Amino acid sequence: MTRPRTLYEKIWDAHVVEQRPDGTCLIFIDRHLVHEVTSPQAFAGLRATGRTVRRPDLTLAVPDHNVPTTPRLDAAGNRLPIADVESAAQLAALEKNAPEFGIRYIDAVAPEQGIVHVVGPEQGFSLPGTTIVCGDSHTACHGGIGALAFGIGTSEVEHVLATQTLLLQPSKTMEVRVEGEVGPGVSAKDIILHITGVIGAAGGTGHVIEYTGSAIRALSVEGRLTVSNMAIEGGARAGLIAPDETTFAYLKGRPYAPKGADWDAAVAYWTSLATDPGATYDEIVVIDAADIAPSVTWGTSPEDVVPITGVVPAPDSFADPSKQTAAAKSLAYMGLEPGTRMQDVAIENIFIGSCTNSRIEDLRAAAAVIKGRHKADNVKWAIVVPGSGLVKAQAEAEGLDRIFTDAGLEWREPGCSACLAMNPDKVPAGERCASTSNRNFVGRQGPGARTHLVSPAMAAAAAVTGKLTDVRELMA
């Protein structure tokens, strides 16, 4: 009998093309997602060396980082020019590179366009048991459907385009087990924020994290994508959640997913990937779901998490001297005093979107809180950016767009938007944003912007009250 293996080990073993004497493996890549920001230099490299794309059929390109979220077509249906010259040049480069190298391409005005990590699963291009890469660290997202998916740099993008492989060392494994039932108002986002607070921003470095336990199993695919998306915020290059009936029901019938007899064969294979009884992980972290509250960040690292009922911590409350220094710098940047109740922090900006939280379930959760209410007067800017054109259409069919606009929020076109502020969607310096995105880094949402990471329902609650708010109080 073979040694019991984890889900990660099974996917890894199935993708080894060659093993080198030093343990480095040449790993086959099943899916390569490409966007406009991290690919131009890779295509230029191919061109300079006369190389081609080995497997254009396994590659899918879609612009997302740079696209404006304002309307892209005029009344007559003609494409509007992009005002930012550099953004326009990057989009034009992808639009030229994709056909030149024979790659599948979803253009900026296609109904399927969206954030690459929303589009992949939505199109059934991302599948369980596959290896997926993209020049973007939130590729970890696709682990939510049981794919070994991770972000790569531009040199690796070029390497995958040319060879459909990567040279990698196997990762260590970590199990994060969340057992029990979460309370009302606690979403997948709160689960992953809580986990990041527990393991720390470097806790998963060198590891692939498999999320297990009844609280994870109970999540929808959208929720699982949210959890795995932020594996990277805990330092892990990839997250994984074993594919199950929930995953299969989500994928069945999607455009690029297997059909007919192929589907049955695929499901049988995917089912066999679950971690074997008796398999071991290098590290195990166990979390009681009942301990997870609606959560919020106070600092400039995603590990800076407290329950919404908590207060801003004092730097000297941390044992580690380097964390004390970091916390003091974070508080200075964030303009917060130790001991301040998180619920007393006023918010001027709201961002609902990003590859973490822009799927239909996220928009439904935000809409449920905001329905029949209006944003507070001190909230100057509040935007809802659906993750893809298909999410947008679904939300509009359900009337969610009207709920947001009636409440004074703006309903935008799909893209990465204010998550990283490459397009015009930025938070002004010194102002706060309750954001459903994944990173509260210094300057992430614009120079000087102060980010508080929250769930969609919590962002909606903050929009209504104008300050960080315990969404449970609005649910009563």
Add this chain to the structure above:
Amino acid sequence: MTPLDKVEGRAIPFGLKNVDTDVIIPAHWLKTTTREGMGRGAFESLRADPDNLFDSADFKGAPILIAGDNFGCGSSREHAAWALGDLGIRVVIAPSYSDIFSGNAVKNGILPVVLPQAAIDRLMEVAATDPVFVDLEHQTVTTQFQDRFAFEIDPFRKMCLLEGLDEISLTEKSDAAIGAYEARLDAEHPWMRPAA
């Protein structure tokens, strides 16, 4: 890629923990289609302070950077490695790195040295006034005060750095093995190809 063996010179005693790639190079510098000129945007928010370390008389153009735990976390942007290279940095010394950043660094001829925090603390002290010596072949970091810190590095990465190797050319030698893998995949799991 420029081969790297011995690097000696001033080391920027930066020391911060969890330095993310948004801090190393903010997103608005990513709107480019080339790899050049990223140094101008490197550590932009920190260098807005006229008294910053990076532009000080002692450390401008220094080839070594000393940092804290989890250096290069966050975004996968290789622009962070390009920016450091453009600043003239060939070696980073830290207790740990994000996995993606350390890979990107090596692919751009930048050596990510891992040393324990105690060694970092000592090097920060020395670096304030004196140079630091890094020897990749012998895997050591030394100072003129008899400090000697040995570091580990993956042998493949060491070879790539020492020889300035282009990984794609190396992988292309495995073309037949990749072809055989593709054929086996098509036979065993034909559904793996995208359906549409």
